[in-house]
Amino acid sequence: MTYTFLKPVYAGDVLDVTMDVVAVEREKRRLTLEGAVTNQHGEQVVTFRSTGYLPRPEWGVPVKPGPD
Numbered sequence: 001m002t003y004t005f006l007k008p009v010y011a012g013d014v015l016d017v018t019m020d021v022v023a024v025e026r027e028k029r030r031l032t033l034e035g036a037v038t039n040q041h042g043e044q045v046v047t048f049r050s051t052g053y054l055p056r057p058e059w060g061v062p063v064k065p066g067p068d
Helices: none
Strands: 002-005 016-025 030-038 044-053
Antiparallel strands (some): 030 044
């Protein structure tokens, strides 16, 4: 995960986190997420990007089928 810290965050701040899936590579079972953390004033304080792996069927985790 890669973070970019834009502004300081203080005790008592109220934070809101949003995250979007920006890429899905089904062949490699990989997905990429991007997001941002916003404070109570509507200011972005952190942005981030992360890559993760989709669960395998043998793990017993249900996976929503994608468009064909």
